[in-house]
Amino acid sequence: MYKKMGGESWVWNINLTSCLFSFPFFLIWSVINTMSWMQGTTQALPWGTIVLLMTLWVLVGYPLTVIGGIFGKNYANGFDAPCRTKNISREIPDVPWYRSAGVHCLVAGFLPFSAISVELYYIFATLWGREQYTLYGILFLVYVILLSVTACISVALTYFQLSAEDYRWWWRSIFSAGSTGMFVFMYSLFYYFKRSNMSGLLQTVQFFGYTILVCYVFFLMLGTVSFFAALKFVRYIYVNIKMD
Structure with a gap:
């Protein structure tokens, strides 16, 4: 997709793709594992396992x-614009606050958060x-509803x-x-302070560390679904436009 959209820095894009999730995951997990070491719990992974991973x-x-990434670069087709475009960008007018x-x-x-708010608890x-x-069947159904609502609201x-x-x-x-992840994090704050009995530094670090990772996954997943839904919609509405 990056090559099809006209991107040229494909080496940078490959490195970014490989680190987009793994680097934040390793950073947050390192903090949690270090806290587990300091507390002397059995949840901390030893150095040998960390080096192996x-x-x-x-x-x-x-x-x-x-x-x-190399296969994608070599076999990607050029971007097929649905209609002719102008080389000069037009001025974007001001819009109201809403x-x-x-x-x-x-x-x-x-809206996507409201579709999963009940299951989140x-x-x-x-x-x-x-x-x-x-109720894994209901969980799968809610997941499908989440993706559908995200695509529809994006369009x-x-x-x-x-x-x-x-x-x-x-x-x-x-x-x-992707802002759905922000609402999930806000719900996690409500759950931690109003619904759970967790306390202490280690439990707090573990809860919010893993929750931040989950919210980041929501951002990446729903942002990807929204982008491809919007791209499909834009191509659909512009495919029959005739430029003078």
Whole structure:
């Protein structure tokens, strides 16, 4: 996709792809594991296991990412624009506050979050409490609903943005749907202080460390779904436009 969109710094893109999740994960996990060492708990992984995991990433994970990036660079087709475009960018008019990027992020983040808010309690209670979660069929259904709502709201907000003569939809589509992770983090604050009995430095670091990782995964996942949904929508509405 990067090559198809006209990107030229493919080496930088491969390195960014390989570190986009692994580096934040390793950074937060290192803090949690260090705190576990300091507290003397059995949850802390020994040095040998850490070196083994890093070796697996260096010898397996990163090379596979590089190979996939090279294949994508060599076999990617050129970007097929649905209609002719002008070389000079047109001026973008001012928009009212309810069409701003911040409002779009709030709307696009809250609606997918509302679709999973009920299940979030049971998931948190299972991971950090003593309850057992057995409704995996409903969990899968909620996951499908989450992706569907994200795609639909991305298409709707992209349409509103284009109707306001703002053609810069790509990054806004990613950050708008990705803001769902912010709402998940806000819910985690409510759960920690109002619903859980956790206390102490180690439990706090573990809870918020892993929660930040989950919110980051939500951002990457829903941002990707939103981008491709918006791209499909833009191509669909412009494919039949005739330029004079």
